[in-house]
Amino acid sequence: MEEEKKTIGIRGLLAAAVLLCLSSLAVSTEEVKQKQLRFGEKGGFKIVQVADMHYGDGKTTPCRDLLPSQMAGCSDLNTTAFIRRMILAEKPDLIVFTGDNICSDATDAARSLEYAFSPAISAGIPWAAVLGNHDQQSTLSREGLMNHTVTLDHTVSQVNPTDVDAIDGFGNYNVEVHGVEGSGFENKSVLNLYFLDSGDYSTVPAISGYGWIKPSQQLWFQRTSMKLQRAYMSEPEAQEAPAPGLVYFHIPVPEYASVESSNYTGVNQDGISSPSVNSGFFTTMVEAGDVKAVFTGHDHLNDFCGEYTGIQLCYGGGFGYHAYGKAGWPRRSRVVLATLEKTDDGSWGPLMSIKTWKRLDDENLTTIDVEILWSNSTAEVGSPVGAPTASEGPSGMTPGSLLSPAVSPAPMTGNTGDCASRSTLLLVAGLGATILRAFF
Numbered sequence: 001m002e003e004e005k006k007t008i009g010i011r012g013l014l015a016a017a018v019l020l021c022l023s024s025l026a027v028s029t030e031e032v033k034q035k036q037l038r039f040g041e042k043g044g045f046k047i048v049q050v051a052d053m054h055y056g057d058g059k060t061t062p063c064r065d066l067l068p069s070q071m072a073g074c075s076d077l078n079t080t081a082f083i084r085r086m087i088l089a090e091k092p093d094l095i096v097f098t099g100d101n102i103c104s105d106a107t108d109a110a111r112s113l114e115y116a117f118s119p120a121i122s123a124g125i126p127w128a129a130v131l132g133n134h135d136q137q138s139t140l141s142r143e144g145l146m147n148h149t150v151t152l153d154h155t156v157s158q159v160n161p162t163d164v165d166a167i168d169g170f171g172n173y174n175v176e177v178h179g180v181e182g183s184g185f186e187n188k189s190v191l192n193l194y195f196l197d198s199g200d201y202s203t204v205p206a207i208s209g210y211g212w213i214k215p216s217q218q219l220w221f222q223r224t225s226m227k228l229q230r231a232y233m234s235e236p237e238a239q240e241a242p243a244p245g246l247v248y249f250h251i252p253v254p255e256y257a258s259v260e261s262s263n264y265t266g267v268n269q270d271g272i273s274s275p276s277v278n279s280g281f282f283t284t285m286v287e288a289g290d291v292k293a294v295f296t297g298h299d300h301l302n303d304f305c306g307e308y309t310g311i312q313l314c315y316g317g318g319f320g321y322h323a324y325g326k327a328g329w330p331r332r333s334r335v336v337l338a339t340l341e342k343t344d345d346g347s348w349g350p351l352m353s354i355k356t357w358k359r360l361d362d363e364n365l366t367t368i369d370v371e372i373l374w375s376n377s378t379a380e381v382g383s384p385v386g387a388p389t390a391s392e393g394p395s396g397m398t399p400g401s402l403l404s405p406a407v408s409p410a411p412m413t414g415n416t417g418d419c420a421s422r423s424t425l426l427l428v429a430g431l432g433a434t435i436l437r438a439f440f
């Protein structure tokens with residue numbers, strides 16, 4: 001009897017230990033999974049970019065810069081409806097929110113974030129977010145915002161990489177996109193996504209204007225890129241060239257202004273509001289050798305892509321209705337489609353091309369500016385191409401039905417004022433710097 005009890009006790013302990021091991025294994029697999037996405041069976045991976053939502057309090061937060069006839073009944077909920085339309089039309093594999101997701105008008109930053117991201121969350125689509133220069137202007141700090149963001153469902157966002165001691169900013173991380181399950185590339189990242197915090201405003205008294213990507217972030221990027229390239233170029237399926245990388249952050253690097261206007265697909269009608277100093281991140285990306293395209297927001301009226309020194313520099317184009325815009329120039333969203341190469345044996349190989357286009361939030365969700373950003377057969381790059389094919393483009397949805405969303409965020413109440421304009425904020429930032437200088 002006594003002996004029996006003891007045995008059960010030990011067995012129980014063993015079982016508990018095994019369970020513990022299994023559950024910790026499950027946790028670590030879950031963590032790995034979070035950082036990894038995968039190409040679908042059709043060999044494509046599609047990303048929808050949502051730039052500058054400037055979400056406030058929802059229903060009570062009005063729209064800006066529309067034709068007089070469009071102002072009535074327009075609120076943050078129109079931004080939400082636009083995300084839903086994009087989800088229905090494009091069926092993305094990932095949604096990337098490139099900062100200024102919320103703005104100073106949010107009475108409760110955590111709730112506003114939840115509302116702003118809610119279409120991705122309720123659709124169960126993986127999503128990633130970075131910070132802009134306005135996000136921290138309501139009730140949460142930049143760290144607090146990222147801390148909260150990473151707790152939301154279906155996000156692949158991370159506060160910061162866990163394998164570095166110290167890094168500037170919040171929301172620096174990378175996501176691997178692996179090849180098709182069952183193919184030779186199922187365990188290899190064939191497309192690498194990098195997300196960085198481009199800061200808000202300079203805190204260095206001698207430098208005015210916006211923040212920039214710091215050396216600590218560039219070092220992390222450089223090491224991560226190197227590590228990924230080494231893995232991609234070793235067995236199994238060792239490749240000769242690195243897997244293409246795409247980089248997402250908010251404030252354009254100064255090189256955006258170096259793209260020749262003859263190289264634009266899309267428009268530059270807003271000025272390019274980069275930091276007043278060049279911290280060298282563009283050079284770091286060129287040097288790394290894997291980056292094919294960069295996607296930012298910040299200048300809502302710019303929506304071009306243009307190649308400079310081998311990297312496509314792209315804007316998302318203003319998405320949010322509470323953000324500044326231009327009356328008569330529809331809010332818009334950028335789509336990126338990466339396609340794998342079909343192998344001789346009918347399976348899927350490495351990346352073949354990266355295409356992009358934009359959708360306008362008009363009656364027909366019009367597709368514009370379709371182009372190839374990168375292709376393995378370099379001859380195709382930069383040449384304009386036809387409309388996306390049926391499998392990748394408009395999928396026969398009826399725009400009318402799209403504005404009656406299944407789940408509406410509850411209307412929020414509170415401050416309905418506009419977010420401060422960029423110039424006011426720069427002034428405030430400048431003033432802040434002056435005050436700081438007076439203090440220290």
Ligand SMILES: *[C@@H]1O[C@H](CO)[C@@H](O)[C@H](O)[C@H]1NC(C)=O
Binds near residue numbers: 070073
């Ligand atoms: C905003 O949404 C409302 C309600 O669906 C709609 O009637 C209105 O046309 C939308 N406004 C704009 C500018 O899209």
Ligand SMILES: *[C@@H]1O[C@H](CO)[C@@H](O)[C@H](O)[C@H]1NC(C)=O
Binds near residue numbers: 141143144147
């Ligand atoms: C964010 O989370 C980290 C880790 O849990 C914690 O140390 C830090 O205090 C949090 N900061 C804020 C502002 O929430």
Ligand SMILES: *[C@@H]1O[C@H](CO)[C@@H](O)[C@H](O)[C@H]1NC(C)=O
Binds near residue numbers: 185187236
């Ligand atoms: C990928 O990894 C899994 C699990 O380790 C393994 O079973 C599978 O054979 C690997 N696939 C390839 C193509 O190497």
Ligand SMILES: *[C@@H]1O[C@H](CO)[C@@H](O)[C@H](O)[C@H]1NC(C)=O
Binds near residue numbers: 239240242341349376
């Ligand atoms: C381009 O295609 C060739 C042949 O399939 C392949 O070996 C190479 O790795 C590809 N390059 C990239 C960058 O994927």
Ligand SMILES: *[C@@H]1O[C@H](CO)[C@@H](O)[C@H](O)[C@H]1NC(C)=O
Binds near residue numbers: 258260
């Ligand atoms: C314009 O694009 C072409 C390729 O499309 C490239 O060769 C050229 O360098 C670009 N011009 C500039 C100024 O970057």
Ligand SMILES: *[C@@H]1O[C@H](CO)[C@@H](O)[C@H](O)[C@H]1NC(C)=O
Binds near residue numbers: 362363364366
């Ligand atoms: C939408 O498509 C319809 C039918 O093709 C057309 O009559 C209408 O002008 C289009 N609307 C816009 C805003 O392009």
